[in-house]
Amino acid sequence: MQPLTSVLVIDDNGIDNFISRKVLESFGIPKIVQFERAVLAVDYLRTTSELPQLILLDIRMPEMDGFQFLKKISEMQLALGVGIVMLSTSVDPKDREMARMSHCNGYVEKPLTREKLSEQVEVLGLALGYVAGAGG
Amino acid sequence: MKQIKILILDDNEIDAKMIQHELKKSGLDFMAKAVGTRQSYEEALHSFVPDIILSDYLLDSFDGSTAFQIKEEQCPHTPFIIISGIIGEENAVELIKAGVSDYSPKSKLVSLDQKIIRAIKEANAVMEKRRTDETIKAQNRQLLEIASLQSHQVRAPIASILGLANLFDYNDPSNPMNAEVLANIKKVVEQLDAVVHEIVKNTSELNKIG
Secondary structure, three states: OEEOOEEEEEOOOHHHHHHHHHHHHHOOOOEEEEEOOHHHHHHHHHHOOOOOOEEEEEOOOOOOOHHHHHHHHHHOOOOOOOEEEEEEOOOOHHHHHHHHHOOOOEEEEOOOOHHHHHHHHHHOOEEOOOOOOOOO | OOOEEEEEEOOOHHHHHHHHHHHHHOOOOEEEEEEOOHHHHHHHHHHOOOOEEEEOOEOOOOEHHHHHHHHHHHOOOOOEEEEEOOOOHHHHHHHHHHOOOEEEEOOOOOOHHHHHHHHHHHHHHHHHHHHHHHHHHHHHHHHHHHHHHHHHHHHHHHHHHHHHHHHOOOOOOOOHHHHHHHHHHHHHHHHHHHHHHHHHHHHHHHHHHO
C-alpha cells in the first residue's frame, strides 16, 4: 500500500482546520495544505504540479460549499483519482445521503479523529504512519 | 355590518325589482346591481365586486348552475344564493352540496335578508380561517428553518470541542499543544455561548409575532 504523504484540507472553520492538521500531523504526514475558501482550493488544484492523495472537504461553507466544489472540480476534471472525504458538522442524514450521491469517496461526521481518518484512508487503499527517510 | 353590495342575476326585470323591494322592506342596508345576461354577469363580477350574488335558476341565455361555476372560478369566496320559483327541494339540496350558500323560493322572500347576512358571515369566517391557516403554515415553515439552522449552529461548535478534547495530550501535560488546545476550546465555547444567545433572541422574537 502506498503511504499517505499529501493531504489537502478545505474548511472555512479555523478551529476545525487546527484539529484536522493536528490529527494529520500525529500520523507524520509531511505535506498538509489548507484552505478556508473552496475557490482558492480550485485555483490550487488547477496550478499545482503535484496533486494531493487525499482531500478532506467541509460541506457547509459560504461562497462555495463542499458540493459546489465537487461539481466544479468534476467539470474541470481536476483532482482525477484523488480520494475525497467529506467532513460534516451535521448529524442530518440528508447531508450523508447527498454526499453519497456526489462524487466523493467517504463521509466523516466531525470531529475528525485518528480513528475516523484511519478508517477512511484504509478504504482508499492508502497507508498511514509514514516516517520520513524510512523509505517505502 | 357595512353596506352590502348585492349582484342580482335575473333576466326578469320585475322579479329583480321585487327582490330589491323585499330587501328594502326588511331594512337591510344594501346597494344592488341587477344583470340578466352571462356577459353582463361576468362583467359585474369584476367591476361591481359584489359581497353576495343572488341568482335565478333558469335564465334564457344560461342557468344558475353555470353562473355558480363562473363565480367559483372568478371569485370563489363570494357567497351565492339561488332564488327560484321552480327549482324544487331536491335540486336545491344538490346545489347546496355543490357549494351554493343557500336557496330561497321566489314566493318566500321574507327571510332573504337573514339568509344574506348568514351567508356573508359564513364566507367571512371561511376567509378568516384560511388566513389564519396560512399564517400558521408560514410560521411553521419559519420555525422549521430556524430549528434546522440552529441544530447546525449548535452542533458545529460541539463537534469542534469534541475534536479539541481528543487532541489534548494527557500523557504529557507540558506538551505545548495543550495550551493551544485550551485556547481554542475557550474560543469555541464563546462561539457556542453567542449561538445560544442568538437562539434565545430569535425565540423571543417569534413569541412576539405569535
